[in-house]
Amino acid sequence: MIKTYPYLLDTLPYAYDALEPVMDKETVMIHHDKHHQTYVDNLNKALAENEQLQVKTLEELLSSELPAVKNNAGGVWNHDFYWEEMTTPGEGHIGESLMRELEKSFESVEEFMKIFEATALGRFGSGWGWLVQNKEGGLEVLSTANQDNPLVDGFKPLLAIDVWEHAYYLKYKNKRADYVKAFWEIVNWDKVEERLK
Ligand SMILES: [Fe+2]
Structure with missing residues (x-):
């Protein structure tokens, strides 16, 4: 949906507690x-x-x-x-066509997850970890600082993890790694696949 000024905050597509216990x-x-x-x-x-x-x-x-x-x-x-891109824990499953694309670019889903986690963890300070599609159609993982967005560099964002402390500190305290690992349980993979199309 194209948004323009004046901007409004969208309501969440689920209840505040829908992502419990992964996200309180x-x-x-x-x-x-x-x-x-x-x-x-x-x-x-x-x-x-x-x-x-x-x-x-x-x-x-x-x-x-x-x-x-x-x-x-x-x-x-x-x-x-x-x-x-999030949903109730356990609801999300990686569909076949997305799975194929991930395997093409990262060899396996496990390898993709490892790289994504390491990239999200490696972002110094505040920012985001991303799965993106490059101009050639391949998938890549990258991170951005602050609120920077990969669209600016010509990538198509498919999945994003917020690694600002406000995203996880109440529940995970300083343990960003635990939040990043738990995040997989609430990814709505159908949405990710829809973004790829
Ligand atoms: Fe945030």
């Missing part, structure tokens, strides 16, 4: 209602007096030269994407 209700509430909402509010604020930017799409704003626009547009886009 309080984390989801604070993350969505406070952090995500703040990106929406700050983006609207940054655009309020800039009519030229108000007509741009959210995607176009991701590469803005104005840090307040770029960072908050990224915050809105990335979190929309993240909420959309």
